[in-house]
Amino acid sequence: MHALIQGVILGVLTAGVYALMASGQTLIFGIMKIVNMAQGALVILGAYLSYQLFTSFGIDPLLAIPITTVIMFMVGVAVQLAFLRPLHSEDRSQLSVLVTFAVALLLEGIMSVVWSTTDRGINTRYANSSWTVFGYQITLVRLWAFLLSLLALALLHLLLNRTRFGRAVRASVQNPESARLLGVESERVAAIGFGLGAATAAAAGSMYGLLYPFNPGSHYDLISRLLSIVVLGGLGSIGGAVAGALIISVSSAVVASTISPSWSQMTFFIVLLLVLLVRPRGLFGAATRGAI
Amino acid sequence: MTAPRGLGPARAAVFFLVLALLPELDLGHWLLNMLVFTLMFAVMSSAWNLLGGFAGYPSLGHVAFFGIGAYAVVLWFQHHAIHSGYEPFLILPLVGVGTAIVGLPIAAIAMRTRADVFAIVTITLVFVAQTLAFNLRGVTGGAQGASIAAAPFPSATFERPFYDVLLVLLAVAMGLTWAGMRSKVGLSLAAVRADEDKAAGVGVRVQAVKLLAFCVSVGLTAMVGGIWAYYQGFIYPQFAVDPLISVAIVLMTFLGGRATLWGPVIGAFILEMAQQYLAYSLGGSQFYLIAYALVFLVVMLLMPRGILPTIEDRLRRRRRRRLVDDSAPASPLTPDYVKGDSR
Numbered sequence: 001m002h003a004l005i006q007g008v009i010l011g012v013l014t015a016g017v018y019a020l021m022a023s024g025q026t027l028i029f030g031i032m033k034i035v036n037m038a039q040g041a042l043v044i045l046g047a048y049l050s051y052q053l054f055t056s057f058g059i060d061p062l063l064a065i066p067i068t069t070v071i072m073f074m075v076g077v078a079v080q081l082a083f084l085r086p087l088h089s090e091d092r093s094q095l096s097v098l099v100t101f102a103v104a105l106l107l108e109g110i111m112s113v114v115w116s117t118t119d120r121g122i123n124t125r126y127a128n129s130s131w132t133v134f135g136y137q138i139t140l141v142r143l144w145a146f147l148l149s150l151l152a153l154a155l156l157h158l159l160l161n162r163t164r165f166g167r168a169v170r171a172s173v174q175n176p177e178s179a180r181l182l183g184v185e186s187e188r189v190a191a192i193g194f195g196l197g198a199a200t201a202a203a204a205g206s207m208y209g210l211l212y213p214f215n216p217g218s219h220y221d222l223i224s225r226l227l228s229i230v231v232l233g234g235l236g237s238i239g240g241a242v243a244g245a246l247i248i249s250v251s252s253a254v255v256a257s258t259i260s261p262s263w264s265q266m267t268f269f270i271v272l273l274l275v276l277l278v279r280p281r282g283l284f285g286a287a288t289r290g291a292i
Numbered sequence: 293m294t295a296p297r298g299l300g301p302a303r304a305a306v307f308f309l310v311l312a313l314l315p316e317l318d319l320g321h322w323l324l325n326m327l328v329f330t331l332m333f334a335v336m337s338s339a340w341n342l343l344g345g346f347a348g349y350p351s352l353g354h355v356a357f358f359g360i361g362a363y364a365v366v367l368w369f370q371h372h373a374i375h376s377g378y379e380p381f382l383i384l385p386l387v388g389v390g391t392a393i394v395g396l397p398i399a400a401i402a403m404r405t406r407a408d409v410f411a412i413v414t415i416t417l418v419f420v421a422q423t424l425a426f427n428l429r430g431v432t433g434g435a436q437g438a439s440i441a442a443a444p445f446p447s448a449t450f451e452r453p454f455y456d457v458l459l460v461l462l463a464v465a466m467g468l469t470w471a472g473m474r475s476k477v478g479l480s481l482a483a484v485r486a487d488e489d490k491a492a493g494v495g496v497r498v499q500a501v502k503l504l505a506f507c508v509s510v511g512l513t514a515m516v517g518g519i520w521a522y523y524q525g526f527i528y529p530q531f532a533v534d535p536l537i538s539v540a541i542v543l544m545t546f547l548g549g550r551a552t553l554w555g556p557v558i559g560a561f562i563l564e565m566a567q568q569y570l571a572y573s574l575g576g577s578q579f580y581l582i583a584y585a586l587v588f589l590v591v592m593l594l595m596p597r598g599i600l601p602t603i604e605d606r607l608r609r610r611r612r613r614r615l616v617d618d619s620a621p622a623s624p625l626t627p628d629y630v631k632g633d634s635r
Contacts, residue, residue, distance in 0.1 A: 102588035109581030
């Protein structure tokens with residue numbers, strides 16, 4: 001029982017970071033109908049940026065988030081303009097999967113050249129401090145990462161629901177044709193949307209770097225989790241991404257703490273397959289199609 | 293194919309004859325080794341094309357079945373002896389059929405989704421297979437890997453049997469594709485690719501052809517996995533189920549041209565050779581990955597439909613232009629002075 005509750009706590013805290021990464025991915029899908037296979041690589045790039053800021057300038061990774069998000073926003077816009085905008089054929093959605101995968105490989109190669117392939121970690125002073133509440137361990141870093149992820153998700157929510165840009169995004173998601181007729185510049189929305197997705201990856205990356213050691217190849221593991229989360233929640237739904245992150249993160253943490261860590265990887269794929277068996281469009285896919 | 297009748301089979305005959313005679317030349321081990329890998333990828337891309345090209349279901353999970361085939365062969369020969377060296381090749385059909393049967397329920401679940409979601413679901417299959425290979429230590433040996441007895445072929449012509457078997461397998465894969473393209477199955481698959489719901493509406497047996505394409509495709513892939521494992525002699529989970537293999541297969545098919553007979557083969561020959569060359573000339577350095585990714589991106593952006601369809605289009609356009617020039621020298625829309633200037 002103790003192990004179970006500890007697993008749930010750990011899972012919920014970790015879910016925040018995954019929800020943030022996945023929200024960026026699902027946002028990109030919502031706007032452009034493309035599956036961004038590079039999201040994991042963008043997260044790892046964000047982690048490396050905050051690692052570099054920490055080791056070179058001593059900037060705390062959590063405080064570095066505003067810097068890395070701005071840099072990664074620009075990286076995201078550049079990727080969209082250079083590689084995704086030129087795709088105009090009828091099977092854009094299939095091609096985009098491959099193109100973004102190539103971007104992931106490109107980023108992996110660049111990161112291996114710049115930072116080598118050895119594992120890196122960001123070791124802050126508070127990296128190992130934790131509280132014990134009623135006999136359950138809560139590590140400080142995880143708690144911070146959870147709270148900051150919630151903050152970032154709230155900001156994203158405000159941006160989408162309270163600003164002109166957000167309205168343009170939601171209009172393009174619901175009906176791209178009419179949005180264009182009404183004067184929404186869909187190409188600009190797409191570029192900024194991809195930038196935003198990369199920015200959430202950067203924010204999540206800073207926290208990921210605090211929580212886990214990482215290397216340029218870590219993005220394979222991440223992307224498989226992220227894809228499971230967004231498909232589970234229903235592609236294009238941010239609420240679904242949060243729910244998917246919670247389900248997957250908690251279930252794999254519980255399996256890790258009660259059965260064995262080596263089987264926790266497997267858990268979320270099985271959850272995913274079971275959900276798809278019942279609801280091929282994911283948990284929130286059909287209900288919220290055309291809304292974000 | 294718009295080629296005149298009889299040219300297609302002739303082209304295939306020449307292609308296979310050249311490939312069959314190639315090892316007779318004294319090629320050297322590294323070149324033969326490269327050809328063996330190229331043939332493996334040619335078979336796998338042709339197999340992938342049946343599902344991803346013709347049916348329009350872009351699987352990124354084929355390497356999971358490649359891994360199943362690899363482990364099937366290795367595990368079988370941990371309990372059976374190898375005498376002549378050809379036994380592993382003889383059980384390949386069994387491996388293919390077995391994997392196709394394993395793939396059936398998986399396909400039934402995964403094919404409830406479409407296009408990009410299907411791609412994602414099949415990616416998760418890769419990670420399931422990899423986790424299983426790592427964790428079922430009693431069966432697969434886990435991270436320690438598993439080995440198969442070395443093939444007792446003379447070292448001078450060691451690659452030859454593998455090469456020949458792969459060539460036969462390529463002929464089978466291309467033969468199936470060719471037969472499919474001229475049958476009702478091919479038409480049904482095209483209908484599924486164009487609009488599955490409408491196809492079902494007009495009475496195409498959508499579910500049956502989808503599952504058939506999936507099973508044949510993964511069965512062939514598993515057979516290549518079996519040959520690969522025997523060729524390597526030793527397999528580890530991270531190489532037997534390497535997501536990059538899946539991506540390479542897809543990329544080759546896209547490069548050559550989806551839903552064509554020759555596209556995947558051309559793609560495999562270009563890309564695998566380029567890859568081996570890049571890996572060789574840029575060594576183990578990470579620049580190799582960057583170069584590969586850049587090739588990948590350039591191909592996707594410049595020729596999104598693949599080499600064959602692009603060239604065919606251009607040829608057809610030129611032929612049509614010549615036809616127009618010959619039959620109607622004075623086009624009513626072209627003023628005479630313009631024509632006079634251009635001639």
